[in-house]
Amino acid sequence: MTVVFTLTFGLLAAAGLLTLWRMLRGPRTLDRVLALDVLLVLIVAGVAVGMAASMRGLDVVLLLSVALLSFIGSVSAVRLVERWEEHR
Template identity: 50%
Template sequence: MRAVAVCLTVLLGLAGALTLVRILRGPSVLDRVIATDVLLAIIVAAVAADAAYHRDATALPVLVVLSVLGFVGSVSVARFSTGAAPPSATPSPASAAEPDR
């Protein structure tokens, strides 16, 4: 079991280091944001692996908060990176009945 924990630590550390390189060198802002989201997923995986290894359930609220933070961050970046205007209010029935002049 200890060999699996060491192997997992090395792999997560390597993934985190490569993700930090992408955050620092990313050619665009979107690359940096995606790399930050990947880094958050790596942190969630590391906390979950630590909780499983030590058989400690007190890290579960932290995992939930980090997961929600990652989801909300990804959705908000996807929403604002498209450049689309927010949906406008639907026209009122009175203005829809009037013909354009």
Template identity: 60%
Template sequence: MTVVFIVTLAILALAGLLTLVRLVKGPWILDRTMALDVLVVLIVAGFAVNMARTESVLTVPILVCTALLGFVGTLSVVRLTEGRKEHR
């Protein structure tokens, strides 16, 4: 079972690196916002895999708070860029 956790965390890490590339390259602010949102989802997934590996429920509040912060952050950026013609 340990191999499954290692492979899963490796895939999440690779996805995180590819997401960081998109976050840096952009070119639009909404691309960067989506990359940041995907990065938050990957962090939550990493915490969930770690929680399954350790069989502990102590990280559930961290999962909920991280997911809420990512959601509110994404909504805030979309709300700020809503009326603009260029989203750079």
């Protein structure tokens, strides 16, 4: 299982780097907001894999609350950007 966890962390890290590139290079604000949401999902997935690797399941509530706050923040940011672009 160590190989699986290492491979998973490597793939999540590669996806994180590509997401950071999109966040910095994104042509529109909505692209950057979406990239931030994807990055937060990747972080939550990385923490979940770390919990599985260490055989600890105590932080599941914390993981779910971070995922929920990430979703609510992304929806709020998209609404704000849409309103801001309408007024331009």
